[in-house]
Amino acid sequence: MLRYVIRRIIYLIPLFFGILIIVFVASRIAGNPVQLMTVQNPHITAEARQRLTEYYGLDKPLYHQFFIYLAELFQGDLGNSYALRGGIAVTTLIGDYAWLTFELQLAALFLSLLIAIPVGIISAKKQYSKLDVTVTTTSLLGTCIPVFYMGIIAIIIFAYFLGWFPAGGAHSILPERYPFGSYVLDELWHMALPTAVLTFATLAPVVLLVRSSMLEVLRQDYILAARASGLSERSVIYKHALRNALIPVVTYVGLYFGAMLAGAPVTETVFNWPGVGRLFVEATTKLDFPVIMGITVFITIMTLIANLITDIAYGYIDPRIRFE
Amino acid sequence: MLMAPKEILKIENLTTHFYTWAGVVKAVDGVSLEVKEGETLGLVGESGSGKSVTALSILRIVPRPGRIIDGKIIYKGENLLEKTESEMEKIRGKEIAYIFQDPATSLNPVFSVADQLIEVIRRHQNVTKEEALEKAIELFRLVEIADPEIKIWSYPHQLSGGMKQRMAIARALSCQPSLLLADEPTTNLDVTIQAQILELMKNLKKKLGMSMILITHDMGVVAGVADRISVMYAGRICESAGTKTIFYNPLHPYTRALLEAVPNIAMKREKLKIIPGAIPNLVSPPSGCRFHPRCDFAGPACVSAVPPLVEIEPEHYVACVRAKEFSGKLPSRS
Ligand SMILES: Nc1ncnc2c1ncn2[C@@H]1O[C@H](COP(=O)(O)OP(=O)(O)OP(=O)(O)O)[C@@H](O)[C@H]1O
Numbered sequence: 001m002l003r004y005v006i007r008r009i010i011y012l013i014p015l016f017f018g019i020l021i022i023v024f025v026a027s028r029i030a031g032n033p034v035q036l037m038t039v040q041n042p043h044i045t046a047e048a049r050q051r052l053t054e055y056y057g058l059d060k061p062l063y064h065q066f067f068i069y070l071a072e073l074f075q076g077d078l079g080n081s082y083a084l085r086g087g088i089a090v091t092t093l094i095g096d097y098a099w100l101t102f103e104l105q106l107a108a109l110f111l112s113l114l115i116a117i118p119v120g121i122i123s124a125k126k127q128y129s130k131l132d133v134t135v136t137t138t139s140l141l142g143t144c145i146p147v148f149y150m151g152i153i154a155i156i157i158f159a160y161f162l163g164w165f166p167a168g169g170a171h172s173i174l175p176e177r178y179p180f181g182s183y184v185l186d187e188l189w190h191m192a193l194p195t196a197v198l199t200f201a202t203l204a205p206v207v208l209l210v211r212s213s214m215l216e217v218l219r220q221d222y223i224l225a226a227r228a229s230g231l232s233e234r235s236v237i238y239k240h241a242l243r244n245a246l247i248p249v250v251t252y253v254g255l256y257f258g259a260m261l262a263g264a265p266v267t268e269t270v271f272n273w274p275g276v277g278r279l280f281v282e283a284t285t286k287l288d289f290p291v292i293m294g295i296t297v298f299i300t301i302m303t304l305i306a307n308l309i310t311d312i313a314y315g316y317i318d319p320r321i322r323f324e
Numbered sequence: 325m326l327m328a329p330k331e332i333l334k335i336e337n338l339t340t341h342f343y344t345w346a347g348v349v350k351a352v353d354g355v356s357l358e359v360k361e362g363e364t365l366g367l368v369g370e371s372g373s374g375k376s377v378t379a380l381s382i383l384r385i386v387p388r389p390g391r392i393i394d395g396k397i398i399y400k401g402e403n404l405l406e407k408t409e410s411e412m413e414k415i416r417g418k419e420i421a422y423i424f425q426d427p428a429t430s431l432n433p434v435f436s437v438a439d440q441l442i443e444v445i446r447r448h449q450n451v452t453k454e455e456a457l458e459k460a461i462e463l464f465r466l467v468e469i470a471d472p473e474i475k476i477w478s479y480p481h482q483l484s485g486g487m488k489q490r491m492a493i494a495r496a497l498s499c500q501p502s503l504l505l506a507d508e509p510t511t512n513l514d515v516t517i518q519a520q521i522l523e524l525m526k527n528l529k530k531k532l533g534m535s536m537i538l539i540t541h542d543m544g545v546v547a548g549v550a551d552r553i554s555v556m557y558a559g560r561i562c563e564s565a566g567t568k569t570i571f572y573n574p575l576h577p578y579t580r581a582l583l584e585a586v587p588n589i590a591m592k593r594e595k596l597k598i599i600p601g602a603i604p605n606l607v608s609p610p611s612g613c614r615f616h617p618r619c620d621f622a623g624p625a626c627v628s629a630v631p632p633l634v635e636i637e638p639e640h641y642v643a644c645v646r647a648k649e650f651s652g653k654l655p656s657r658s
């Protein structure tokens with residue numbers, strides 16, 4: 001198992017550098033940040049521009065810039081932002097934003113699995129019943145509606161008309177408006193709407209996956225054999241069938257986990273949620289190279305960790321992988 | 325005078341249909357058979373004749389969209405079709421056990437064999453985990469697995485086909501069932517392993533005093549193991565008799581065709597006869613005798629009415645209107 005994990009890590013190293021190179025080059029092709037910074041200043045001189053370019057090290061050849069970046073990366077230094085919060089260190093910036101992203105995504109993932117697994121199982125158990133048809137139809141609709149659309153509708157209904165939840169942000173501006181004066185409750189209150197929307201968006205495909213995977217497993221001989229041995233329906237479904245049916249679900253969640261940080265920008269932008277995704281959108285519009293690169297490094301490492309967790313979960317569920 | 329052994333299982337007019345989109349598949353359509361205490365009944369028939377569905381019906385575990393719609397399954401004097409689901413759970417595995425056709429798929433891939441055995445043992449017997457493990461290892465000795473203490477912790481994918489089937493047999497025997505349903509237990513194994521497993525099952529049956537239904541499409545397999553044979557065709561029994569009678573005095577043309585399809589050393593280089601045609605579509609099966617489209621002796625009576633299973637001579641049941649004509653002589657096929 002350990003050897004398997006190490007092999008996976010070694011395999012991911014070239015991938016990691018590949019991604020860095022691509023994003024590094026692509027962002028630099030996108031434009032000149034010095035130009036962008038100074039465009040609203042009519043008094044700027046060419047000399048001042050040149051000094052700024054030199055200051056950021058953008059005058060050096062691209063490969064040279066990249067090696068400098070790598071050297072700093074290995075010292076744990078992701079550089080300083082060009083445009084945000086007066087040139088704050090990127091590590092600090094990501095640290096501030098990452099927690100809110102995690103909070104939102106993990107809550108949505110946890111809730112959607114909590115709902116999707118039992119719903120998928122019951123739907124499979126009662127294939128073609130009214131309940132099953134309702135669940136399948138709703139899930140299909142859920143997979144078709146884009147997250148941003150769902151988000152806007154939710155804001156219009158629950159924030160604008162009903163006024164139950166705030167329309168965006170992670171906190172009330174004035175501490176007096178915290179529910180019961182609690183900072184934590186205030187955050188949860190702000191989180192409710194984006195979490196609900198993200199949960200629904202995540203939920204739908206997982207329900208369909210659990211259902212189809214369960215149907216497939218229930219057809220297997222070993223399920224019939226478990227029944228033939230007199231095991232209770234509960235053990236047959238929730239022990240013998242579920243353990244097998246979860247294998248593709250683990251794959252899916254693993255992939256989702258990787259994509260979830262990259263996929264967050266839409267939800268975070270709609271709900272004005274100060275997470276990494278929204279930060280990334282902001283950094284891109286400002287050509288804030290260090291922040292773009294920093295978030296790329298962050299997402300890549302997170303994806304790598306997600307992959308590892310998936311592999312370990314796999315090994316736990318499926319002995320055929322554990323003993324490779 | 326010796327008392328005739330009484331039957332442990334008696335099936336009357338069992339009817340199990342599958343309600344599919346394409347129509348109602350009449351997989352088992354009025355099957356009657358019996359198993360006497362301590363005997364082995366061979367249930368023989370081509371692929372698709374409804375042998376497995378019959379066996380699954382006995383345990384009432386026919387998968388959807390199948391349903392038992394008629395008949396009686398009398399086990400030790402009680403009709404299993406009148407039992408509740410929780411009463412059935414106590415019968416499955418404990419009274420009547422099942423061995424599946426394909427050992428590769430009948431063990432759950434994600435649990436160790438020990439886990440799977442312990443669960444079944446503890447389901448039916450009031451023992452601790454440790455005691456159950458002891459029993460499981462004992463069972464492994466019984467099915468002649470070397471190093472049972474180590475092998476028991478294997479996962480199915482680590483085992484060979486023959487080994488898996490031994491473990492599946494161990495699971496089936498774990499609660500000393502009175503009746504064993506062995507559904508082609510050797511079909512998916514190598515020939516040499518087949519012989520070993522058959523020998524093992526024969527010995528175990530004797531040792532444990534069980535009754536057994538051995539399902540197969542291979543006449544050669546039942547010849548050495550079964551006391552009596554029921555031949556099944558397209559969801560019905562066409563002939564039931566003692567093994568000797570079936571081999572030396574078969575009366576149903578289908579039974580004879582099956583026997584002619586068995587490779588035989590005495591036949592030397594003579595060509596194997598095969599049964600022309602295929603098993604019929606069970607959504608709209610042929611009228612009357614379901615074998616008539618493939619039968620060399622079919623007449624108008626065979627097309628119009630379903631031939632009942634009648635006792636032509638003591639302990640010899642045949643469902644063929646012309647059976648009496650065939651008695652004693654074997655008209656050869658053209
Ligand atoms: N789940 C199902 N849905 C629809 N039809 C089914 C189902 N299971 C079995 N059948 C039908 O029932 C009939 C009998 O099948 P069964 O498995 O009992 O045959 P068998 O005699 O055991 O054959 P084999 O030697 O291949 O195992 C077949 O025609 C099959 O198509």
Ligand SMILES: [Mg+2]
Nearest residue numbers: 375376425507
């Ligand atoms: Mg079968």
